[in-house]
Amino acid sequence: MSPVRLSRSVRYVALILAAWSVTLALRALPIGGEWAPLGADVWVALFGWLIAYLSSFAIVFETLPARRRAAPPAALAWENRWIALLSLIAIAGAFLIAFDFAVLRGYGFGTPVALVRSEEVANVTQGQGGSFVSACGRLFTPALQIAWVLVVVRWRTVWGRVKLLLGLATFTVFAEQTFYEGGRFFLATLIVNCLVARGLGRSSAPVSTAPPRRRSLRTVIVGVVAVVGFGAVFLNRAAALNIDLSSVYLLYTRTFDVDVGAAAIARLDGGFGALWFVAAMFWIYVTQGANELAVLMNAPQLAHAHGFFQFPQVAQAINMFGGAGVGYDVFTELPNPGTYNTFVGAGYIDFGHLGSIVFALLLGALTALSLASFDRRRLGALSLCAPLFVTLGVFSPVISLVTNLWPAMVWASVVGWTVHSRRRAASSGRAHLTAGTPP
Numbered sequence: 001m002s003p004v005r006l007s008r009s010v011r012y013v014a015l016i017l018a019a020w021s022v023t024l025a026l027r028a029l030p031i032g033g034e035w036a037p038l039g040a041d042v043w044v045a046l047f048g049w050l051i052a053y054l055s056s057f058a059i060v061f062e063t064l065p066a067r068r069r070a071a072p073p074a075a076l077a078w079e080n081r082w083i084a085l086l087s088l089i090a091i092a093g094a095f096l097i098a099f100d101f102a103v104l105r106g107y108g109f110g111t112p113v114a115l116v117r118s119e120e121v122a123n124v125t126q127g128q129g130g131s132f133v134s135a136c137g138r139l140f141t142p143a144l145q146i147a148w149v150l151v152v153v154r155w156r157t158v159w160g161r162v163k164l165l166l167g168l169a170t171f172t173v174f175a176e177q178t179f180y181e182g183g184r185f186f187l188a189t190l191i192v193n194c195l196v197a198r199g200l201g202r203s204s205a206p207v208s209t210a211p212p213r214r215r216s217l218r219t220v221i222v223g224v225v226a227v228v229g230f231g232a233v234f235l236n237r238a239a240a241l242n243i244d245l246s247s248v249y250l251l252y253t254r255t256f257d258v259d260v261g262a263a264a265i266a267r268l269d270g271g272f273g274a275l276w277f278v279a280a281m282f283w284i285y286v287t288q289g290a291n292e293l294a295v296l297m298n299a300p301q302l303a304h305a306h307g308f309f310q311f312p313q314v315a316q317a318i319n320m321f322g323g324a325g326v327g328y329d330v331f332t333e334l335p336n337p338g339t340y341n342t343f344v345g346a347g348y349i350d351f352g353h354l355g356s357i358v359f360a361l362l363l364g365a366l367t368a369l370s371l372a373s374f375d376r377r378r379l380g381a382l383s384l385c386a387p388l389f390v391t392l393g394v395f396s397p398v399i400s401l402v403t404n405l406w407p408a409m410v411w412a413s414v415v416g417w418t419v420h421s422r423r424r425a426a427s428s429g430r431a432h433l434t435a436g437t438p439p
Contacts, residue, residue, distance in 0.1 A: 008375065009061045012367075013054050016393050020050060023397040027287040032280030033253065033260040035291050042294045045353065049344040049360045053393070056364030064372050079154060079379075080162045082415055086147035087162075087169035089411075093140025094169075094176040100133040101180040109179065112240040116180055135316050141173050141186075142408035145193055146415060149387050152197040153379065178233075189391055189401055191226050196387040196394075200374050231278040238277065244269065245277040253284060255336050257291050286398050289342035295335050296345055303333045309349045310402040343392070346400035367393060381416025385409050 027035055101107050107116055147166055151158050170190075177186050238248040246268040253260055267276040296302060305328035308315040315327035330337040334349070341349065343363075347356030367389040373382035388405045395401050 008371065009058050009368075012061075012371065012390070012393075013058060015390075016050075016054060016396070019394045020397045023286060024290075026283060027290060029283070030261070030264070031283040032249070033258040033264050033284075035287065036257040036259075036294075038290060038294055042290065042297060045293065045297065045348070045356075046290065046342070046344055049347070049356060050396075052357045053360040053364045053396070056361040057368045058364075060365045061368035061372060064368070078418075079150065079157075080159045082418070083147050083150050083158060083162050084165050086143040086150075086411065086415070087165045089140050090142075090144035090147065090169045091172050093137040093143070094173045096137035096140065097134050097180060098176045100131050100137065104131070104133065107180070113179060113181070113237070115240060132320060135313060135320075139313065139407050139410075141176075142405070143411045144169055144173050145190060145388065145405070145408040146384060146411045148190060148194050149197045149384055149412075150379070150415075152194050153201050185399070185401065185404055187226065187229060189395075189404055192391045192394060193387045196390045200371070200386060200390070230282065234278050234281045235274060245273050249277060249280055252281070255339070256284070256288060257295065258284070258288075285340060289340050289345060289398055292336060292339050292341050293345040293348065296341070296348055299335050302335075302349070303328075304352055304355075305333070305350045307350050310346050310400055311406065312403060313407070340399040342398065343396035343400045346402070363389070363392065379416070379419050381413040384412035384416050388412070 101116065102109055107119075144166075147169070151163065151166055174187065238245055241248055241251075243251075246265045249264075249268055250260060264276075264280065267273070268280065270276070308326065308328040309330070312327065318326050343360075344356060347359045350356075351359060367386075370382045370386035370389050373380060374386040376383070388409055392401055392405060
């Protein structure tokens with residue numbers, strides 16, 4: 001067991017433990033109120049999942065056979081073409097969703113996103129939600145995630161015009177998200193995926209390519225932009241309701257097991273109310289998952305989704321092409337539909353306690369395999385998925401992002417398969433040339 005491999009596994013375990021520690025520490029701070037205490041059964045479920053996940057990761061990673069890192073192959077034309085193609089696919093997905101909302105559903109381009117979301121929730125509760133056009137769009141837009149992973153890993157050798165096309169795709173997707181879907185977690189996952197890909201690439205490279213101060217400044221700039229973006233989304237939705245900020249916050253938290261308290265209300269109504277509102281909304285979004293798990297576990301008769309909670313697109317595809325009528329109605333089956341569930345809670349909704357642990361073991365093993373593949377610095381399907389698996393782990397104490405990221409993993413698999421095929425063809429061609437060369 002080499003020191004480098006041990007260092008990689010230890011660093012990843014420390015990263016996940018830090019994410020969970022920060023989330024639970026924020027939950028204990030009365031920023032937007034005070035959460036009700038959790039029962040012992042909830043704590044056992046949370047930490048049992050975490051232990052299973054990290055144990056699976058460490059065991060699989062440390063038992064993989066050691067391989068020498070291959071030198072990173074030069075960026076070829078087909079890599080740039082793939083980035084361009086993925087960008088175009090993401091643009092097509094954004095246009096499909098925008099067309100569906102603006103034209104087919106009649107929202108146009110000026111309806112506030114808060115009103116759009118409330119109308120869509122009402123439609124879903126009445127059995128009128130869902131659209132084949134938007135479903136296709138949501139399968140296409142995650143291609144942007146893999147395009148960015150490729151660009152981050154190959155930044156110095158990606159063509160300038162391809163970077164411009166990727167920038168256009170990013171702007172188009174976020175414009176669609178901002179107008180019709182909110183886009184908080186698409187933005188968050190894209191930023192985290194890029195940071196993870198950059199960190200993984202830097203740690204697997206033999207020599208760092210930028211001074212530490214410059215790298216830290218870039219990370220800080222990205223973090224500030226993300227925080228400002230989230231704050232703008234929160235304030236925009238509050239302004240659309242045309243009521244004071246404390247009333248907006250009380251309206252949002254009315255279904256949660258949290259005591260807002262007079263002190264929080266006073267801060268929201270004070271001179272820095274907008275800043276406190278953004279902080280309180282960030283706090284409630286990040287920390288609600290643990291108490292929502294308690295609500296799920298205390299539900300007298302919770303019907304499990306058998307995978308369709310985290311993979312709803314699969315149910316939609318089955319219903320569209322097979323007419324089987326499968327799926328999971330979150331508005332009928334869940335006590336608090338629309339809230340954020342930790343990865344533990346999402347696994348519990350889908351498979352129950354035992355299934356959630358099995359899912360954790362599987363996720364840990366796949367994360368280990370993908371990180372080991374990335375360490376070999378070969379852009380195959382597993383290595384392209386490595387930043388996505390790490391992002392799933394980082395967000396696990398907050399929410400399961402499987403629904404958002406599994407389509408991106410499909411695109412990563414398509415790209416990785418073509419990469420592998422071209423490499424095999426190139427190797428075979430070189431072998432034939434070598435065999436045919438006279439002595």
